[in-house]
Amino acid sequence: MKFKFLYSNAFFYMLFFALIILIAEGCGNAAVKAPDEKGKYVIPDSLLKTIKIDSVQKCQLINAITLTGQVDFNQDHVMKITPMISGNISDIKVMLGDYVQQGQVLGVIKSSEMAGYGNDYVNAESNVRVAEKNLDKTKDMYKSGLASMTDSLSAEVTLQQAKSELNRVNRVLKINGGSTQGDYVIKSPISGFVVEKTVNNNSTIRTDNNGSMFTISDLKNVWVWANVYESNISTINLGNEVDVTTLSYPGKIFKGKVDKIMNVLDPTNKVMKVRIALDNKDYLLKPQMFASVMVTNPENKQSICIPSHALIFDNSQYYVLVYNNKDDVKITPVKVTSAIGDKTYLSEGVEPGQRIIASQAILIYDALNN
Numbered sequence: 001m002k003f004k005f006l007y008s009n010a011f012f013y014m015l016f017f018a019l020i021i022l023i024a025e026g027c028g029n030a031a032v033k034a035p036d037e038k039g040k041y042v043i044p045d046s047l048l049k050t051i052k053i054d055s056v057q058k059c060q061l062i063n064a065i066t067l068t069g070q071v072d073f074n075q076d077h078v079m080k081i082t083p084m085i086s087g088n089i090s091d092i093k094v095m096l097g098d099y100v101q102q103g104q105v106l107g108v109i110k111s112s113e114m115a116g117y118g119n120d121y122v123n124a125e126s127n128v129r130v131a132e133k134n135l136d137k138t139k140d141m142y143k144s145g146l147a148s149m150t151d152s153l154s155a156e157v158t159l160q161q162a163k164s165e166l167n168r169v170n171r172v173l174k175i176n177g178g179s180t181q182g183d184y185v186i187k188s189p190i191s192g193f194v195v196e197k198t199v200n201n202n203s204t205i206r207t208d209n210n211g212s213m214f215t216i217s218d219l220k221n222v223w224v225w226a227n228v229y230e231s232n233i234s235t236i237n238l239g240n241e242v243d244v245t246t247l248s249y250p251g252k253i254f255k256g257k258v259d260k261i262m263n264v265l266d267p268t269n270k271v272m273k274v275r276i277a278l279d280n281k282d283y284l285l286k287p288q289m290f291a292s293v294m295v296t297n298p299e300n301k302q303s304i305c306i307p308s309h310a311l312i313f314d315n316s317q318y319y320v321l322v323y324n325n326k327d328d329v330k331i332t333p334v335k336v337t338s339a340i341g342d343k344t345y346l347s348e349g350v351e352p353g354q355r356i357i358a359s360q361a362i363l364i365y366d367a368l369n370n
Helices: 002-038 112-144 149-175 230-235 361-369
Strands: 053-055 057-073 078-081 087-090 105-110 183-187 192-197 214-217 221-229 241-246 254-265 271-279 290-307 312-314 317-325 328-340 343-348 355-357
Touching: 057 230, 057 328, 057 343, 078 192, 087 112, 112 149, 221 230, 221 290, 241 271, 290 328, 312 361, 317 361, 328 361
Parallel strands: none
Antiparallel strands: 053 355, 057 221, 057 290, 078 214, 087 105, 105 183, 192 214, 221 271, 241 254, 241 290, 254 271, 290 343, 312 317, 317 328, 317 355, 328 343
16 A cells, blocks of 8 residues: 555656656747747838838938028118108108108108208209390380390399209209108108118208118118138038028028128127028018028039938937838848038939938837837
């Protein structure tokens, strides 16, 4: 009986150990098979319909430098209205920033000078009328033998002199507004915005202060003056294309070209000024705005280029996603040389013709890593 009991126990222990071995092998097989069951990441069809697939291309290499600048008036389209006469200004009809039409009244100057011009005009008209009557009278007397030919000729000369003086006084009066009531009416010479106003009602105006009362600019075309440091002077040329951005419109790019280079350095800042003329039909650019100016300069070289949206930066390295099909997307490291706008130039990592994911790349990159 004792032998049977020992045999039964041994058989039980052998069965127990066999069971443990089978469980361990099963767990091991499960652990080995887990990665196979996980499989590769496959881009869902719903996502595949929304992403953009682009190709790596060979492009002309373009160098770019970024300059600081400031928006200014186009001085060819600016009118500074200075006082033609002295007096007191009143009845100002515009404010800073108002839009005015050509010929619109801006204000009125009450002036003793204008009163004097008006009196001169009235006197000149009276002298012409007197000279005309005197000539008629002298001609009648000449016909009657009561005056000589010399008297008649003298009366004609006096009339011509009176008319000449009237014409002179009339021209002076028109130059100064044409009013005979002692008022000088200030009118806008062009259509545009009041960009400067230095006078108020009842201000005293003098012709010898060399200051403008109003400055009018149409602002349909503005200048941007950019600062070029000595190290960058050799890269700036007339006709270089530029992209101008401002803090007010961070997503908007204003296109222009370098149209003037000042070939002297500012003695204070040690910079050379370059000018960019920009169309401003929507009046978005305001004088005195600060601007960032990117100057581009094409080179006679070819380089690999991709859309900037396809680029991913992670762990101090740039990557792109090379697309073969929806279940074959590879994370590929690349080396960036420069980026201009929506185009990035590469020196290595991909080859022309390869297809890359150009939208929602970060989303797919995270999915591949996880």
